[in-house]
Amino acid sequence: MPFRIRPDHSFTAEFRKAAAGQMSHAIRTLEERPEGKHEAIHAFRKNLKRVRSLYRLVASEVPEFRERENARLRDLAMLLSAIRDATALIETVGYLKTTARNAAEAKALGRIVAALESRRDHMAEAEADIDGKLTEAPGILRDAIAAVEAVHFNGGPRRNARLVAKGWRDTTSKARKAIEHCRAEASAETFHTLRKRAQDYRAYQRLLRPLWPAAMKAKYEVTSSLIDLLGHIHDLDVLCALVEAEPQHFPNADDLARLLDAIIFRQQEDRRAALERAEDVFGDDPQEEADRIELLWRAQVS
Incomplete structure (x- = not known):
């Protein structure tokens, strides 16, 4: 669903559609995981960032809603952050490797990538409750969608x-x-x-x-x-x-x-x-x- 607000439509309806659309997409991604667990978490976090930005846009009109729901989504994103952050570090060293200034640096960075991949894999094994967190997250998002449905803009x-x-x-x-x-x-x-x-x-x-x-x-x-x-x-x-x-x-x-x-x-x-x-x-x-x-x-x- 497009992340849009159209001026010539009901602002309340457009706001709800934009927020709920992103969170519904996040739910489907976490439940179906079409590209695997790590990519599902990455996509889910991007959806949540868009929703939190939307809440900041209208914060002056619904300050209590924004404070409460922003905290809900922030805490949820942090719940599933560790493994994704470990993957991001691997990608970061890969980025450094693509801009290496000489062959010796590139080889050293390649070995660092391998070390970070080992770290991530050990973290994934140790974090036995990651599947439980993935199962829990859609329910939290459904509660967040219900909260959005209670928001009204009267202007x-x-x-x-x-x-x-x-x-x-x-x-x-x-x-x-x-x-x-x-x-x-x-x-x-x-x-x-x-x-x-x-x-x-x-x-x-x-x-x-x-x-x-x-x-x-x-x-x-x-x-x-x-x-x-x-x-x-x-x-x-x-x-x-x-x-x-x-x-x-x-x-x-x-x-x-x-x-x-x-x-x-x-x-x-x-x-x-x-x-x-x-x-x-x-x-x-x-x-x-x-x-x-x-x-x-x-x-x-x-």
Whole structure:
């Protein structure tokens, strides 16, 4: 089901359809697992991120609902995060390997991939309750869908236009602040915050594509490229934390040294590229963008 909100339809109905559609898809994925357990978890978490972004868009109108249901979905995603995060680390070293600067580095990173695959497999064996968690998750999602069905938006078209514009403005304003913080301190936390706001922004471009299809599609593509960069940066930070916390997985000192050198080099390059891309994505004034969204919304319901 398309993740869309159409201005010329009931806002309540469109909101419910968008949220329930994503969660229903997540339920089917977890129950059927067409591409296996790990990919099912990955797809399920993406569905939940879109729903949580939607809740942030309308937070000013339904603050208690947003706080309660965001916590429900956040906790559910964390319930199934460990194995997926272990797989993401393998993909991260694979990413480093594709950009290796010489053959020796590539071979060392290949051995690191094998070590991380062994770690993930041991985690999967140890986490005997993963199937139980997968069985439990659809019931939690069905409760979340029922909560969505109780939400009502009582405003007319003008109020809905202001609501959507406010959510858009709040996200872009927070993204601008995150960019400033990234330039000031370049920490893992600041770049992760920017990533979350970029994910919200992309979700809104998908949600509101009916307002201006060509422009929203173009924005979606450039925002996706930023999110990809920020995702690599986040995964590299997580990999650094793993090296420090679980050094037993990297007994070869030479391989470990090459891994850390590759991480530092790639982090610097990706952070620089991400900040340049972020300026392109969030270059417009947040209030001017929000005003444009409100006008486009009102034009379709007038």
